[in-house]
Amino acid sequence: MDVQEAREKLTARHEEDDGPAELPASVLPKLTLNDLPDGATLQVGSQKDGRLHLDWSGTLGRDGEVIYGEADHTWTRKYWYAPLGLEQYLDLVRRAVETRHRVRGDVDITHDDDDGAYVALRFRINTVETNLGKAYEAIRKIAAEVEEAAEHAADEVGQRIAEIAARLSGWGSETLDALVDAVETARSADDKGRTLEELCSRLFSSVPGFVVTGRVRTETEEIDISVVNDSTEPRLRREGALILAECKNWTGKCGKNEFVVFHSKLENRSQRCTLGFLISWNGFTETITKEMLRGSREDILVVPITGEDIRSAVRSDDFTRTLLECWEKAVNL
Known part of the structure; x- marks a missing residue:
């Protein structure tokens, strides 16, 4: 996808109010804040075998003069695989977001819901970048830092369970x-x-x-x-x-x-x-x-x-x- 095609796709999807546009990561460094209409959003990924394969679970968007990202943790209990419980995992992510919000002020929880079958947590990450490629890199880095503690806890629980299972077997x-x-x-x-x-x-x-x-x-x-x-x-x-x-x-x-x-x-x-x-x-x-x-x-x-x-x-x-x-x-x- 070239730059002109990406611009047209962003504008058309925003005007149609048809949800996020879909762009590959390779084109983002060639786009700036001005290429993204105010209020528009996009997902980063590519089409493979008729399906969208996301590079990151979340969306990028423009709010005035700010490029932001919204990380999306929406899971169903039925398909949760980690040894650490879904509620406990997302609680750790939530706490990390709240702490960074107090200390740095560049993240904020935008949605937090548990309807019984699904548990959803979304948080916004603001950047000072005007290039979409650099903004995307910054957003991914901050999201990884926020989620790091929860990932580490899940790994520790899994290792402990494996040790017990091995001993019993x-x-x-x-x-x-x-x-x-x-x-x-x-x-x-x-x-x-x-x-x-x-x-x-x-x-x-x-x-x-x-x-x-x-x-x-x-x-x-x-x-x-x-x-x-x-x-x-x-x-x-x-x-x-x-x-x-x-x-x-x-x-x-x-x-x-x-x-x-x-x-x-x-x-x-x-x-x-x-x-x-x-x-x-x-x-x-x-x-x-x-x-x-x-x-x-x-x-x-x-x-x-x-x-x-x-x-x-x-x-x-x-x-x-x-x-x-x-x-x-x-x-x-």
């Missing part, structure tokens, strides 16, 4: 070599899945900066391993705050359908997840490669890992190296 009593043997010899589907999940969880825990928060279950999906990413390794540091992994210890190979379903789980994480590891003990079909090539321009990356990769990591006692090798193969496909 007897995890850690077997060596990694013994777990590899157990994965190979397990007879029931439940034993196969549980053993591979323990093996992979312990391997991910060995990566510096990774905190495994355990299994996540919701009414619509289940994820085997959730990892909080605090890695300082350059290739991993650029990825999202959350990394997911799913384990398949099937007698056959994992195919395209499983890849697509796992990819959608990464998308459903409020843009905090750009990296996922799909682990198939008996390898993958050729359709996986075609699906990876089809989505190679997307921000989300699904990295396939085979049982052979896992066995190699255990033998070398260096899962980080194996993980990065698999990451590079997926990136350079």
Whole structure:
């Protein structure tokens, strides 16, 4: 989208009173306050497969001579995934907004509601920037600072729950070599899945900066391993705050359908997840490669890992190296 097209879209949407315009982040640095009609709003994202994929959950707008952003935390209890309760999480965000409002005066709560099914919290962030690109950067930075404490609390709760669950399940009593043997010899589907999940969880825990928060279950999906990413390794540091992994210890190979379903789980994480590891003990079909090539321009990356990769990591006692090798193969496909 060029500058002229963006200007026309902003003006037309505002005149029609048809809600926020939709612009890609790449065009924002080319626009100024004067390109945004007073009272107009926009969302930052792009159309993919007929759907709008937002880069940030919120809107940008103009109020007089001020470019502002309104962060939108609207969640339904049914699809809340974090181990910390939805009410508790948003209460922490609310407190952080109120504190910054007292100290800095550049944020303010604009909407706070709980109707039973949905809980909504929106807060406005004012900027002094006149360029939309710079204003967007400033808004995202302030929003992240406000939400930081709530994210940290959610991570701590998840880690504590994972530790308790692991202790109750007897995890850690077997060596990694013994777990590899157990994965190979397990007879029931439940034993196969549980053993591979323990093996992979312990391997991910060995990566510096990774905190495994355990299994996540919701009414619509289940994820085997959730990892909080605090890695300082350059290739991993650029990825999202959350990394997911799913384990398949099937007698056959994992195919395209499983890849697509796992990819959608990464998308459903409020843009905090750009990296996922799909682990198939008996390898993958050729359709996986075609699906990876089809989505190679997307921000989300699904990295396939085979049982052979896992066995190699255990033998070398260096899962980080194996993980990065698999990451590079997926990136350079």
